[in-house]
Amino acid sequence: MKRQLAIVLLSASTLILPATLWAADPAAGAAGWTKEYPQADGSAARSCVTCHGRDLTQPGRQANTGKVIEPMAPSVNSQRLTDPAKIEKWLTRNCRWTLGRECTAGEKADFIAYIKTQ
Amino acid sequence: MNPFPFKSVLTLLLSGTLAMGSAHLAFADDDDDDDERGREKSGWFDSRETLAPVVNATYSEECGACHMAYQPGLLPPQAWAQIMTPDALANHYGDDASLSEALRTEISAFLGANATDVAQQMAPSGASNAGAASGSLPRITESTDFKREHDEIPARLVTGNPEVGSFSQCNACHRKAAEGNYDERWIDIPGHGPWKD
Structure with missing residues (x-):
């Protein structure tokens, strides 16, 4: 009985866990977009909004340099999400800068899924 | 007869010819005017005001x-x-x-x-x-050369200027900085205008 239960649980988790880890969820990406992360060095809390803004169809502004960042929404900027190397580079940099760590594959997939809907 | 007027006329003619010659040189150049300025630079301007443009x-x-x-x-x-x-x-x-x-x-x-x-x-x-x-x-802005060139610029025109923000934004005032041209004649400080040393 115990053994059976263990097998059932194990097979269930192998089926479900990868799905929850890898399925891209635009809603989770949207929530992650505005989530603020306090900074260890005492600087103001950061989120994606800090530089990209809340409305992805509008341009943003880099918080340090003031440089204008073209809109992230593919609906107004067809260049977005077209270059996998560029996506990976910026997700790596921006997760480290904002969250203080690299994002998981799932978090990145969620952000991409969210941006795609914009 | 006083030879002076003759000499003056000669000088005038000569400089006129020279001026026309250089004007011809400048206008006959098909390239953009950077080439022409580069040539001037090597003559009587501080060569440090132009730097090799970014080529990578x-x-x-x-x-x-x-x-x-x-x-x-x-x-x-x-x-x-x-x-x-x-x-x-x-x-x-x-x-x-x-x-x-x-x-x-x-x-x-x-x-x-x-x-x-x-x-x-x-x-x-x-x-x-x-x-x-x-x-x-x-930092480029910490170099002695940079500091000497910018020591008379009031902070309000740069760090206190929302259109500039920082000395690291060379191109905010040096309008040809991206081309490596920091010549004084291309300085235009936002909200202020040209800057003469």
């Missing part, structure tokens, strides 16, 4: 994505080497500017190769001491 597409793309792609000649090679280590790029003046190893290698090589000659020119006055003392990353 990867450098322009990767570094120019966030800020002006500063001419490699603005820092000595050892300073670029410090800036371009993986650790330094991960904390690049407060930003994460991490690059793939392939890009980092290519850009480092470009910066190193093009920094050399100007570094020699700047070394005695101390671009080499640009920020090195504190263990922090070198």
Whole structure:
């Protein structure tokens, strides 16, 4: 009985866990977009909004340099999400800068899924 | 007869001919006017006011994505080497500017190769001491040459100017900075105008 239960649980988790880890969820990406992360060095809390803004169809502004960042929404900027190397580079940099760590594959997939809907 | 008027006429004619000659030279040039200015520079202007333009597409793309792609000649090679280590790029003046190893290698090589000659020119006055003392990353704005050139500029025109914000935004006032031209005649400070030393 115990053994059976263990097998059932194990097979269930192998089926479900990868799905929850890898399925891209635009809603989770949207929530992650505005989530603020306090900074260890005492600087103001950061989120994606800090530089990209809340409305992805509008341009943003880099918080340090003031440089204008073209809109992230593919609906107004067809260049977005077209270059996998560029996506990976910026997700790596921006997760480290904002969250203080690299994002998981799932978090990145969620952000991409969210941006795609914009 | 006083030979003076004759001499004056001769001088006038001669300078007129020279002027026409150089005007012809300038207008006959099919290239944009940078070439012409470059030629003037080597004559009687401080050669430091023009720097080799940025010629590496990867450098322009990767570094120019966030800020002006500063001419490699603005820092000595050892300073670029410090800036371009993986650790330094991960904390690049407060930003994460991490690059793939392939890009980092290519850009480092470009910066190193093009920094050399100007570094020699700047070394005695101390671009080499640009920020090195504190263990922090070198800064173009910390070099002795940079400070001397900008010591009379009031802070309100730069750091207190929302359209400029920082001395690191060369191109906000030096309108041809991206082309490596820092000549005084192309200075236009937002909300202020030209600047004459």
